[in-house]
Amino acid sequence: MENYTLELDPRSGKLLSLYLLTDIKNTIELRKKILSGELKCCILKASMIVDPFQVVVGVNKAVLRQLNNKLITRSLFTEILYCISSSTNISQSLAKFGINDNDKNIxxxxxHSKDENNEFEDNIRPQIDGQLTPISQLKNYSDIELIKKTYKIDKEELKVSSLADSIVSRIGADYQISLK
Structure with a gap:
């Protein structure tokens, strides 16, 4: 499976598609295009993601905030980075989860809506100089120690919960607030 697509909260009428790309050679160019709004997507560091569901929960939160006109950041794409982070510091969230000039795996x-599902192939993929990799390979690019440190997850917690479940519980902690 090259990508991962699923329906978000039904009230949004939106879907989320995730693509893992590795060995990126034009990260600096991609970062400039993201910052200028030329690319209509969110690009995350693969090293900070342990499971696609981690992204799904953050994206769903961001989409619901947008739907309710409650964005904390300026755009849906920065809101996604903010929602995936456990920090309330916007700059810190964007720096930790958004790409920097040295990232090679994203x-x-x-x-998108159901009728907009070609955005990746038509507009985004041609601008990325890297390998499309099955999303099932994500764990090979995750920096587990950095993720545990970022989300403040210790050995004791991992005795009773998986890393992915611990992260999702932190991301979803104020999920009910997003629904209001």
Whole structure:
């Protein structure tokens, strides 16, 4: 499976598609295009993601905030990075989860309606100089120690919960607030 697509909260009428790309050679160019709004997607560091569901929960939160006109950041794409982070510091969230000039492995997240599902192939993929990799390979690119440190997850917690479940519980902690 090259990508991962699923329906978000039904009230949004949106889908999320995730793509893992590795060995990226034009990260600096991609970062400039993201910052200028030229690329209509969110690009995340693959090293900070342990499971696609981690992204799904953050994206769903961001989409619901957008739907309710409650964005904390300026755009849906920065809101996604903010929602995936456990920090309330916007700059810190963007720096930790958004790409920097040295990142070689990325996840492209596209929020779309059912009739807009060609955005990746038509507009985004041609601009990325890297290998499309099955999303099932994500764990090979995750920096588990950095993820545990970022989300403040210790050995004791992992005795009773998986890393992915611990992360999702932190991301979803104020999920009910997003629904209001």
């Amino acid at each position: 996840i492209v997240a596209i929020v």
